[in-house]
Amino acid sequence: MTRARALRTERIEELRLKKDETRREWRDGKTPNLVVRVGRRDKVFILMVRCPGERDPTRLKIGTFPKTTLDRAREVAAEWNAMIERGLDPRKEAKRREREAAVDERRTFRSAMEDYIAWLPNRILNAHAAADARALRAEFLDPDRNGWIDKKIADVTKADVGQLIDDIRGRGVPGRALEALGLIKWFFVWANGPARYQGYGLPGNVTGNPVADVTPNVMQLVRGVRERSLDVAELRAYWRASLAMEYPDGPLYRLVLLTGGRRRDEVEGIRWSEIDIGKKLWIIPKERVKHGNELGALYVALTDEAIALLEELRRRQPEGWGDCVFSVTNGQTPYTGYGMDDFRARVEEEFRKLLPGSAMDRFWLHDLRRVVRTAMSKLGVPKEIAEYVIGHRKKKDYNQDRFVAPCRKAMRQFTDRLLQVLDGSAAGFGADNPDIDE
CATH class of the missing domain: 1.10.150 (DNA polymerase; domain 1)
Incomplete structure (x- = not known):
């Protein structure tokens, strides 16, 4: 019997069937049991071998040429031949390795x-x-x-x-x-x-647990008391930047300010079912309120400006929209894809237009809460009401009043002055003399 010649890539490329053939196999004279099977559609490397425990030879597919190269086919064939010599079935070994890989990935x-x-x-x-x-x-x-x-x-x-x-x-x-x-x-x-x-x-x-004994002190991490707020020019830049942004980003940033410096999570998760347009009230369920288990739901008095913004959003949303006010999934899930870095850059650009040559310090949405709280203090809003507006109240308090009426009055005072600050007719939030620069 003539020994088969070693296959070459060029030869495999030239292999063709005769007119009356549907399939033919050529052995590789270099690697035992390696065969290339040529069919009408493709050329496949196989290992023709008797697996452990089986009586008849089996054709184990290695791969299709040329995606599987000749060198790679020889590597696999040599590996499988070695497995069989050790009494292992390459098919079972492949499944075992797949399971191990899945475990490793997990x-x-x-x-x-x-x-x-x-x-x-x-x-x-x-x-x-x-x-x-x-x-x-x-x-x-x-x-x-x-x-x-x-x-x-x-x-x-x-x-x-x-x-x-x-x-x-x-x-x-x-x-x-x-x-x-x-x-x-x-x-x-x-x-x-x-x-x-x-x-x-x-x-x-x-x-x-590699960080079981790693404490903030070990890492020299200290929670600082943040004092950042936005001054008048920065507020104007913030507002202009939000007006230049389309839904959902721009309206979301404006609603944060128009609802008393609401926390980001509260605004991004706002639902239509939480809003009573007639009563001008937004009731945030305790599940979405910080310390909600102790404080309960939060009642947010909505000004005419906040209602107008919400009604405009509602008009623009198509029929079949879900419950989420801010969403890119037709109202089914809340929008969380906005980029603070992008918005901050836009605000800084507007700030430079207002004050050429000036630089604006980095800010976060949470800093607006200081804007609101400080403004209410300057406007003479009672401390208890101002604290409730921004979502602060004692965790244990016998007074279960939601302060809707006084909060509505406080929000009216704040919003009126905010609009004056934004259009330039007021220089700050001071109640006594709004024309004094703050």
């Missing part, structure tokens, strides 16, 4: 963190679940920020986490770094829980 930090984020709404205190999920995705699931995202969770070290937290602080947001440390510590506690640690390949004790 045990990566990325996969575990995705599981944790999906679980967050189920925790007992879940008012901040959406905000926590956003922060976790931004800081720990962004490959540009987290270089160890695809490490096995068991291999993540204290140094890995520490460097990432330091990088966050290095961006000039120490408060965000402190928040991120708290979030990642809770994640590792969750991952090492009794029902989960084995699935993630963790020991289920303190050794499986």
